[in-house]
Amino acid sequence: MIRNAWADLRQYPSAIIGLLIVSLLVVMAIYALATISYSEAIRLWRGGEDIWQDYPRTASPEWTNFFRAQKLPSTVLLDSRQGQGSKVVEPRGALTEITIEFPFNFQADDFPQELAIFFYATFTQKQPHVEMTWLTPDGREIRIGEYSPRARDSYRFEGDSRLARRLRNVPAQQALFAKPDVEPLAPLKGVYTLRLDALVFEGNGDLDAKFIAYGKVSGLAGTDHRRRDLMVAILWGTPIALAFGLLAALGTTVTTMFIAAFGVWFGGLVDAAIQRITEIVLILPVLPILIMVGTFYSRSIWVILGVVILLSIFGSAIKSYRAIFLQVKESPYIEAARAYGAGNLRIIGRYLTPRVIPLLIPQLVVLIPSYVFLEASLAVLGLGDPVLPTWGKVIDDAFRNGALFNGYYYWVLQPSALLIVTGLGFAMVGFALDRVFNPRLRGL
Amino acid sequence: MTQATADIKIDTTRDERVKPASDAPSTRPEQGALLSVRNLRVWFELRRFGFGHAGYVRAVDDVSFDLNYGETIAIVGESGCGKSSLMKTILGLHRPTEGEIYFENRRLNDFSRREMQWYRTQVGYVQQDPYGALPPFMNVRRILQEPLIIAGVKDPAEREARIRKALEEVKMTPVEEFLPKFPHMLSGGQQQRVVIARAMILNPKLLVADEPVSMLDASVRVEILRLLRALQQAHNLAVIYITHDLSTVRYFSRRIMVMYAGQVVEQGEVNDLLSNPKHPYTQALIEATSDPDAANAMKFREVPSGEPPSLVRPPAGCRFHPRCAYFIADVCDKETPPDFDVGQGHLARCWLYR
Numbered sequence: 001m002i003r004n005a006w007a008d009l010r011q012y013p014s015a016i017i018g019l020l021i022v023s024l025l026v027v028m029a030i031y032a033l034a035t036i037s038y039s040e041a042i043r044l045w046r047g048g049e050d051i052w053q054d055y056p057r058t059a060s061p062e063w064t065n066f067f068r069a070q071k072l073p074s075t076v077l078l079d080s081r082q083g084q085g086s087k088v089v090e091p092r093g094a095l096t097e098i099t100i101e102f103p104f105n106f107q108a109d110d111f112p113q114e115l116a117i118f119f120y121a122t123f124t125q126k127q128p129h130v131e132m133t134w135l136t137p138d139g140r141e142i143r144i145g146e147y148s149p150r151a152r153d154s155y156r157f158e159g160d161s162r163l164a165r166r167l168r169n170v171p172a173q174q175a176l177f178a179k180p181d182v183e184p185l186a187p188l189k190g191v192y193t194l195r196l197d198a199l200v201f202e203g204n205g206d207l208d209a210k211f212i213a214y215g216k217v218s219g220l221a222g223t224d225h226r227r228r229d230l231m232v233a234i235l236w237g238t239p240i241a242l243a244f245g246l247l248a249a250l251g252t253t254v255t256t257m258f259i260a261a262f263g264v265w266f267g268g269l270v271d272a273a274i275q276r277i278t279e280i281v282l283i284l285p286v287l288p289i290l291i292m293v294g295t296f297y298s299r300s301i302w303v304i305l306g307v308v309i310l311l312s313i314f315g316s317a318i319k320s321y322r323a324i325f326l327q328v329k330e331s332p333y334i335e336a337a338r339a340y341g342a343g344n345l346r347i348i349g350r351y352l353t354p355r356v357i358p359l360l361i362p363q364l365v366v367l368i369p370s371y372v373f374l375e376a377s378l379a380v381l382g383l384g385d386p387v388l389p390t391w392g393k394v395i396d397d398a399f400r401n402g403a404l405f406n407g408y409y410y411w412v413l414q415p416s417a418l419l420i421v422t423g424l425g426f427a428m429v430g431f432a433l434d435r436v437f438n439p440r441l442r443g444l
Numbered sequence: 445m446t447q448a449t450a451d452i453k454i455d456t457t458r459d460e461r462v463k464p465a466s467d468a469p470s471t472r473p474e475q476g477a478l479l480s481v482r483n484l485r486v487w488f489e490l491r492r493f494g495f496g497h498a499g500y501v502r503a504v505d506d507v508s509f510d511l512n513y514g515e516t517i518a519i520v521g522e523s524g525c526g527k528s529s530l531m532k533t534i535l536g537l538h539r540p541t542e543g544e545i546y547f548e549n550r551r552l553n554d555f556s557r558r559e560m561q562w563y564r565t566q567v568g569y570v571q572q573d574p575y576g577a578l579p580p581f582m583n584v585r586r587i588l589q590e591p592l593i594i595a596g597v598k599d600p601a602e603r604e605a606r607i608r609k610a611l612e613e614v615k616m617t618p619v620e621e622f623l624p625k626f627p628h629m630l631s632g633g634q635q636q637r638v639v640i641a642r643a644m645i646l647n648p649k650l651l652v653a654d655e656p657v658s659m660l661d662a663s664v665r666v667e668i669l670r671l672l673r674a675l676q677q678a679h680n681l682a683v684i685y686i687t688h689d690l691s692t693v694r695y696f697s698r699r700i701m702v703m704y705a706g707q708v709v710e711q712g713e714v715n716d717l718l719s720n721p722k723h724p725y726t727q728a729l730i731e732a733t734s735d736p737d738a739a740n741a742m743k744f745r746e747v748p749s750g751e752p753p754s755l756v757r758p759p760a761g762c763r764f765h766p767r768c769a770y771f772i773a774d775v776c777d778k779e780t781p782p783d784f785d786v787g788q789g790h791l792a793r794c795w796l797y798r
Contacts, residue, residue, distance in 0.1 A: 333578055351579055
């Protein structure tokens, strides 16, 4: 039967495309799970400034440069602890002179977003003294300033008012990269060098530095307002969306089927009770209940999943399954099974329910994206899981931070496109399956 | 084959207007009989709007008979006469409202769940519609395996051996070819053979066949009947053969019971009863049976006027009296006739023979 179904399914190009989409999503989900562990994903998403400091704010994905005439710069990150740049240590009696040079090639048509240096100093009493110098490709040498970093310190170029005065109030990331005496400002391409001349006053003291010229494009998915790499959410959103959709769809359709089968088989009070419960649940407003649970109880995605399943178990599907089961119940083969002694559970499990499986499979497949959408809608309503990175959560953040108003289209469009593609893929497979399993629909 | 003489007692003295009482008199089962049915009533309660009592459908009303090992009995009657309800009660699918069923002198009414499970292995069931009787999503192997699994045959090799043996017995060979097939891949005759194999796989002592050939092509009917008779003789099987087709009765069974409106109106030896029917209903039934004879083409057949009576409010007295051509006023519509012996165990429930 399965083999026949597959042969039939191949007749529908839409099913093939749908299957491709679904398998791509599955591959993406497996990739996400394999490369980023669950705790790592949460750490990257929830971590805080320490983890996000290497990324620029609201930067577009890097691939957008492909469509731009004016290429935006990507982030330059040089860390002396990683052996990037050059570090020369020269003891001078009681002092130690450390020279760190960060040369980098800059070829973009736009200025970086911001500039920062992070210091990692080792000392007991006296803070090291650092002199920062900027060397441009055309040989100019611009003094940035002096700084005495604490053990872990950061120097942000914009925050230095003396530097700003020296640069005639042009923001540092523009003034340092601009061609001299050209209006309007345009970046000069070539190799820049940041030189740090440090004096360490203690014998066992040391100094390391990390220089970041934050770009305007970052990664494959860009970043959000909190410098988080959206790739984490895009990747990890896939398994979460698929798991939520699949579990919710499976949980509801299968339990609904069994409840309907139980009601029909035992009949009488059981059936009446199930029917009345269904009628009551049918008029319950699902969304407000979910909002209430999210507001007062828990916003964990798994709690929401449980509530969704609970509310959908006694859904309208019970009525349609019941209609089929009532018919099947009277089949002679059920009577025969009773005559050779099949018990109630065996009849329900082996004789009654297999008859609706062909109806259930397409329904299940079509239901999956609707639950994925439900999860996204809840997230957009501010009821998303506060811990997990999900597509809906990204849309919610984008919405709250005026992404469209500010022109950060990638921020909204990426998760939206994934949601749409997911819905489309499952719907195409589901409708084709429906035609395979219910041949009467083929003419439609 | 055990030669059997049936002892038939039909008690009709009860007032049918009252709900059956639990302290109804009942006779002990015939010693040595495989199956004894005593004063069996199967009434279904009618409810108004899902609750509230609205009377009973008296599907089976006071039926008694005995069946010996290896004996065959035919139950005939038109649709709605209660023969299916009688059969389902014997199969344990309905509970008797009143009266007793004894199987090997054990009272079916008080069977525990375990005894019932045993009883179900002792009784095979062949249904009318072979396609409907087979689950469409199971192949032949699964279909035949189910009764074995339920009966607790744990060893897969033994199950397989019994499945093969059962298929060979119903002449479904080569067995390998049929085992993986689904019901829709089989012809009507093959389907019915699978149904018979399923009924026989637990080696029952009693086979209940509910119109086993009425939905088959005429060409296949004889084969299936021959197969049933061969099995019956090979296993000394007692068979209850239910039909509305009198032409197949003679071929298959020795005794016959004619049912009308939930009661047995006439019974006896097949040849005797069919050639010399006593009850006006039996006469009408035989008259209505078509015979493929050119002389009958233009012949007008006398059929009793009117409809079968309501089983909720059956007519007083003889239940056939509103349709009867020999209606005797003040007798037939007042008192229920008892069984009158019209010779050699041939009983007719009609006032004409008092």
